[in-house]
Amino acid sequence: MSFDKFIKAQEQLAILLHEVDKTLANKNRTLINWRISQVHSGSIHLTLEGMPQDQITPSQISEVIKTVERGIVTILEHPIRPKYFSDRALESARSLAILKKRDEFMVQLGFDSRCIDLNQALIANVDEIIGRKYQSFGTVEGVLKAIDVSRKPIFRVYNLLTNKSVKCYFEPNLLDNIKEYLEKRVSVSGIVTSREDGEKIGIKVESIDLFPQKKDLPTIEEMIGILGGSN
Incomplete structure (x- = not known):
C-alpha cells in the first residue's frame, strides 16, 4: 500500500468513527479523539484507539467501537442501515472496502477488539442503502x-x-x-x-x-x- 493510500485509509476510518460518535452522542461534534496506536508493516494492519479525556469514559469509547463493529457486520450481511450510521459513515466504510479491494490491509479498533472485515459485499450493500x-x-x-x-x-x-x-x-x-x-x-x-x-x-x-x-x-x-x- 502506498503512503497516499495509507493516509486515505486513516482518514476514512477516522470519519467513520467520528460520525458514529456524533450520532451515538446525539451531538453536532465529536466527543472522542482517536489516534493510530499501532501499524504493522507488510500487509498493513492499522490499529486505532480512543483517547480518554475529561468527561469521556472508557465505556463510551468501547460503545463507539462496538457500534462500528456491529454496524459493519450488519452491512456485510444485509443492505440494512445500522443504527447510528449516517450516510457519511456508510460512505467511509465503503471507501475503506474499496481500498482493501486494491491493497491488502486490516483495520482494528483498540487492542482488545477484532479486526474489521471489509469485503466487496459491503460495497454493494452500502450502494443499495444510500440509494441513487x-x-x-x-x-x-x-x-x-x-x-x-x-x-x-x-x-x-x-x-x-x-x-x-x-x-x-x-x-x-x-x-x-x-x-x-x-x-x-x-x-x-x-x-x-x-x-x-x-x-x-x-x-x-x-x-x-x-x-x-x-x-x-x-x-x-x-x-x-x-x-x-x-x-
Whole structure:
C-alpha cells in the first residue's frame, strides 16, 4: 500500500468513527479523539484507539467501537442501515472496502477488539442503502471551511443549523478567491449531487458569492429609508 493510500485509509476510518460518535452522542461534534496506536508493516494492519479525556469514559469509547463493529457486520450481511450510521459513515466504510479491494490491509479498533472485515459485499450493500444519486443545477449556502488542494481541489461548506457539510469541488483558478472567503458565509452555485431524499452531498463549483457581513448590512433606520418610509 502506498503512503497516499495509507493516509486515505486513516482518514476514512477516522470519519467513520467520528460520525458514529456524533450520532451515538446525539451531538453536532465529536466527543472522542482517536489516534493510530499501532501499524504493522507488510500487509498493513492499522490499529486505532480512543483517547480518554475529561468527561469521556472508557465505556463510551468501547460503545463507539462496538457500534462500528456491529454496524459493519450488519452491512456485510444485509443492505440494512445500522443504527447510528449516517450516510457519511456508510460512505467511509465503503471507501475503506474499496481500498482493501486494491491493497491488502486490516483495520482494528483498540487492542482488545477484532479486526474489521471489509469485503466487496459491503460495497454493494452500502450502494443499495444510500440509494441513487441525482445531479442538477443548484446552490449550497453555509460557512466555507476546510480547503484541501492535496489531491482534487475541494472545500467544504457547513450548514449553520445542522453543522453538516457539503463537498465543493473547484477549479484551481478559483483558489485565491476561495481563500479570501475562508470562515465566511457564502453561496456556491453549480452542479449539485443529491441523494434520493434530497440531501445535498456535493457540488461542482461554477460560481461563489459572499454574503454581506454584519458590519456591511444596513441599519433599521437605513432600511426604512430604502423602503421609502422617510423623507
